[in-house]
Amino acid sequence: MxxxxxxxxxxxxxxxxxxxxxxxxxxxxxxxxxxxxxxxxxxxxxxxxxxxxxxxxxxxxxxxxxxxxxxxxIERGWEDIKQVEARYLRSPLLRNVYGxxxxxxxxxxxxxxxxxxxxxxxxxxxxxxxxxxxxxxxxxxxxxxxxxLSWYLRRFITVVEASDLWKTVSPIVQPAMAGILAIAWTGESVTGQPLQEANNALSASxxxxxxxxxxxxxxxxxxxxxxxxxxxxxxxxxxxxxxxxxxxxxxxxxxxxxxxxxxxxxxxxxxxxxxxxxxxxxxxxxxxxxxxxAPKPIAIDVSKREVRLYLPGFDKTQVKLTQSGPEVTIEAGDQRRNILLPPPLKGASVTGAKFQNGYLIISF
Structure with missing residues (x-):
């Protein structure tokens, strides 16, 4: 490659x-x-x-x-998008829109x-x-x-599936959508095959x-x-x-x-x-x-229960750390990074954080 x-x-x-x-x-x-x-x-x-x-x-x-x-x-890409849509919808919506x-x-x-x-x-x-x-x-x-995009996809799915509105309408919507989409839609997940494929592609990227x-x-x-x-x-x-x-x-x-x-x-x-x-x-x-x-942007040491991020050019006053469930969000300058914790650290709360020699070291 x-x-x-x-x-x-x-x-x-x-x-x-x-x-x-x-x-x-x-x-x-x-x-x-x-x-x-x-x-x-x-x-x-x-x-x-x-x-x-x-x-x-x-x-x-x-x-x-x-x-x-x-x-x-965009002309070439639009044709690709129309082909993807045609795979999942029996009545494509974009076929009359041209690149x-x-x-x-x-x-x-x-x-x-x-x-x-x-x-x-x-x-x-x-x-x-x-x-x-x-x-x-x-x-x-x-x-x-x-x-x-992967973060938006994960968060969108989580928010929708946890909402009272989805719990109310899903028994009606899912059978209807299964009839429209050219895929089998089972279980209570709102993701379906298209979103799962998208998430897999984003993870590979x-x-x-x-x-x-x-x-x-x-x-x-x-x-x-x-x-x-x-x-x-x-x-x-x-x-x-x-x-x-x-x-x-x-x-x-x-x-x-x-x-x-x-x-x-x-x-x-x-x-x-x-x-x-x-x-x-x-x-x-x-x-x-x-x-x-060269120094890697991130290193996760499960045995030490540590996440190390290399953030040269910033000091601790410019770095903000927040946690939401299994994810940790790091804000530095004009950039945010969402870190999905590995299974051994999922559910663990941040117990400490320090900024040392350009590294943000987060303990769990």
């Missing part, structure tokens, strides 16, 4: 340049590489030397490039990009996928989308995002104080999304001194690119296979 690389940092820090250099380096190592851009402007195409389209095109040995077109993707009629609304771009990456990942055609997205909190929300051998992010910064501060903020926020940060790339800057603020991450310093000579940047790229040595 391919490794997906993405790069985070302040606008103007050179994320796209770094992403292109990484793609070229990986291709030069003999890996089959797909460079995926979410930039609708011609800027990335100019850097690559070829206009991007929504179909992968080869631009050299082992290297293909593609641009995610939201309008084209060409749909407009892109805020937030839809991230879902489209995530689906495109999923498809390229599953194609088996690539060893490395370099995703050049927005590189900010929007990318992190996309990375955490599966976790967030969460497992991929949290595996640094599959998906890993790198911070990109210059020596500008605002760029450094943004990179540190995105580091902590990435941990909340379950995305492992494998290292820091200092673009056009020496890492001396500043690099200490990002310990224990691996540091790479890139020279300034001159004209179309990418080789010095390629040579300075980190070893992306070593991302597995």
């Amino acid at each position: 391919p490794q997906i690389l993405t790069f985070l940092g302040k606008g103007g820090s050179g994320r796209t340049t770094v992403a292109i250099a990484a793609a070229k380096q990986q291709a030069n190592l003999g890996r089959r590489v797909l460079f995926v851009s979410q930039d609708p402007t011609p800027a990335t195409g100019i850097l690559l030397g070829v206009p991007l389209t929504d179909k992968p095109q080869s631009i050299g040995a082992n290297l293909a490039v593609v641009s995610i077109s939201a309008t084209a993707a 060409q009629e749909l407009a892109i609304i805020p937030g839809m771009d991230s879902a489209i990009a995530l689906n495109a990456l999923r498809q390229y990942d599953a194609s088996g055609q690539y060893d490395t996928i370099v995703y050049d997205g927005t590189g900010d909190i929007t990318t992190l929300r996309m990375a955490g989308m599966a976790d967030s 969460q497992a991929v995002i949290s595996n640094p051998q599959r998906v890993v992010g790198y911070l990109v910064t210059t020596d500008e104080p605002a760029a450094v501060a943004t990179a540190k903020y995105l580091w902590g926020s990435a941990q909340q999304s379950g995305l492992t940060i494998g290292g820091v790339i200092f673009n056009q800057a020496a890492a001396t001194g500043i690099g200490l603020e990002f310990e224990p991450l691996a540091i790479a310093a890139l020279p300034t690119r001159i004209d179309t000579d990418w080789q010095p940047l390629m040579d300075a790229m980190p070893d992306f296979s070593q991302a597995i040595t």
Whole structure:
């Protein structure tokens, strides 16, 4: 399965340049590489030397490039949605709505990009996928989308099944719905097969995002104080999304001194690119296979009855902890993470929490 690389940092820090250099380096190592851009402007195409389209095109040995077109993707995705609906409803509701009629609304771009990456990942055609997205909190929300949707699904099911209204109408609604849906609906669960399948898919996506051998992010910064501060903020926020940060790339800057603020991450310093000579940047790229040595976003030790979350860039005044049944919610900065406790800790209450060396340590 391919490794997906993405790069985070302040606008103007050179994320796209770094992403292109990484793609070229990986291709030069003999890996089959797909460079995926979410930039609708011609800027990335100019850097690559070829206009991007929504179909992968080869631009050299082992290297293909593609641009995610939201309008084209929504047309293809809408047909997939209609097929899924037709599997479960005997009288589909969406068959007379066409993808060409749909407009892109805020937030839809991230879902489209995530689906495109999923498809390229599953194609088996690539060893490395370099995703050049927005590189900010929007990318992190996309990375955490599966976790967030899974929480909404679990909580929706719990709230509905516990409501007096559902207990009253379910003896009538369930037989009626079983007649409409093309599946068998048994028992008292409101979930049904479609929601269970959705939850399984979300759990699988969460497992991929949290595996640094599959998906890993790198911070990109210059020596500008605002760029450094943004990179540190995105580091902590990435941990909340379950995305492992494998290292820091200092673009056009020496890492001396500043690099200490990002310990224990691996540091790479890139020279300034001159004209179309990418080789010095390629040579300075980190070893992306070593991302597995970076601190993991979360570790659960059942024997010690502890959950450890790595939240660099935050202090204890910026972290909020709440518990609801078998789940613990961590709020840090502008990100929330819901942790579903494993069976040995389910039902156990939080007995203590401390913030130590960048780690939030929760005891049960």
